[in-house]
Amino acid sequence: MNKIYLIALLLLCPLFLHAQQPIEMADTMRSEGKIYVVVAILLVILIGLIGYLIMLDRKITRIEKKLSEKTD
Amino acid sequence: MKTWLKILAVALLIYTVIAGFLFYVPRLNIVNETIRALYFHVPMWFGMVVLFLLSTIHSIRYLKNPSFERDTYAVEYANTGLVLGLLGIFTGMIWANYTWGSPWHGDPKQNGAAIALLVYLAYFVLRGSVENEDQRARLSAVYNIFAFAAMIPLIFVIPRMTSSMHPGSGGNPGFNMYDLDSNMRLVFYPAVAGWILLGVWIASLRIRTRLLNEKLLNLENE
Numbered sequence: 001m002n003k004i005y006l007i008a009l010l011l012l013c014p015l016f017l018h019a020q021q022p023i024e025m026a027d028t029m030r031s032e033g034k035i036y037v038v039v040a041i042l043l044v045i046l047i048g049l050i051g052y053l054i055m056l057d058r059k060i061t062r063i064e065k066k067l068s069e070k071t072d
Numbered sequence: 073m074k075t076w077l078k079i080l081a082v083a084l085l086i087y088t089v090i091a092g093f094l095f096y097v098p099r100l101n102i103v104n105e106t107i108r109a110l111y112f113h114v115p116m117w118f119g120m121v122v123l124f125l126l127s128t129i130h131s132i133r134y135l136k137n138p139s140f141e142r143d144t145y146a147v148e149y150a151n152t153g154l155v156l157g158l159l160g161i162f163t164g165m166i167w168a169n170y171t172w173g174s175p176w177h178g179d180p181k182q183n184g185a186a187i188a189l190l191v192y193l194a195y196f197v198l199r200g201s202v203e204n205e206d207q208r209a210r211l212s213a214v215y216n217i218f219a220f221a222a223m224i225p226l227i228f229v230i231p232r233m234t235s236s237m238h239p240g241s242g243g244n245p246g247f248n249m250y251d252l253d254s255n256m257r258l259v260f261y262p263a264v265a266g267w268i269l270l271g272v273w274i275a276s277l278r279i280r281t282r283l284l285n286e287k288l289l290n291l292e293n294e
Contacts, residue, residue, distance in 0.1 A: 025105050053273065060277060067288065
C-alpha cells in the first residue's frame with residue numbers, strides 16, 4: 001500500500017514543482033518605484049487630452065450661442 | 073451630455089490609470105503583468121457596443137419619425153463607436169502578439185470583431201454613395217439596424233459556440249471572464265463606465281458640430 005502512495009507522490013512531484021515556480025511580474029520595477037513614472041506619464045497625457053476636449057467643448061458652445069443670437 | 077457626466081468620466085478615467093497600474097492583480101502564467109491591459113482593451117469594446125446601440129436606437133427613431141437630428145445622432149454615435157472598435161482591435165493585436173504568439177490568430181472572437189467592424193464600415197460606404205439626403209438617411213437607418221443585429225452574434229454568440237482563446241468564450245458563456253477576483257472588478261467596472269462616458273462625450277461634440285453646420289447651411293440658403 002505504501003508503495004502506491006510513494007509512486008503517487010513521485011508522480012505528483014512535477015506538479016508541486018511547477019506550482020512553486022514564481023510567476024514573473026514587474027516586481028523589480030515596482031520595488032524601485034519606477035511604476036510611478038509610468039502612471040505620471042499616462043496621467044499627464046490623459047489630463048492633457050481631456051483638457052483639450054474640454055476646450056473643444058467650450059468652443060462649440062460659444063459658436064452655438066453666436067449662431068442662435070444671429071437667428072433670433 | 074450633462075456636465076456631471078463629463079466630470080464623472082474624467083474622474084473614472086484618472087482613477088483607471090492610477091488604480092490600473094498600482095492595484096493588486098492576480099499572478100497568472102503567460103499573461104503576467106499584461107493582465108492590466110484588460111482595463112484598457114476590453115472597455116474599448118464595451119464602449120463600441122454601447123455607442124452602436126445608441127446609434128441603432130436613433131436609427132429606429134428616425135424611421136418612425138424622420139428628422140435631421142435623429143440621422144445625425146445615428147451617424148455620429150456609429151462613427152465614434154467605430155473608432156473605439158478600431159482601437160479595440162489594434163490593442164487586441166498588440167496583446168495577442170505577446171500572449172498568443174502572433175497578432176492575428178484567427179481566434180473566433182477576433183475574426184467576429186473584424187467582420188463586425190467591416191459591416192459598420194459598409195454603413196459609411198453606403199452613406200457616401202447616396203446623393204439624396206432623405207434617401208441616404210432612410211437607407212442607412214435600415215442598414216444600421218441590420219448592422220447591429222449582425223454584430224451581436226458575431227461578437228457575443230459565435231465565439232462562445234466554438235473554442236476561443238478569449239476568456240469567457242467556449243463552454244460557459246457566463247461572466248466567467250470576470251473570475252477576475254474582486255480586486256480587478258474594483259478597477260474594471262469603473263474603467264468600462266469611464267471609457268463609455270468618454271465615447272459618448274466625443275460623439276456629442278461631433279453631433280453638435282454637425283448640427284451647427286446644418287444650421288449654418290440653412291442660414292445661407294435663406
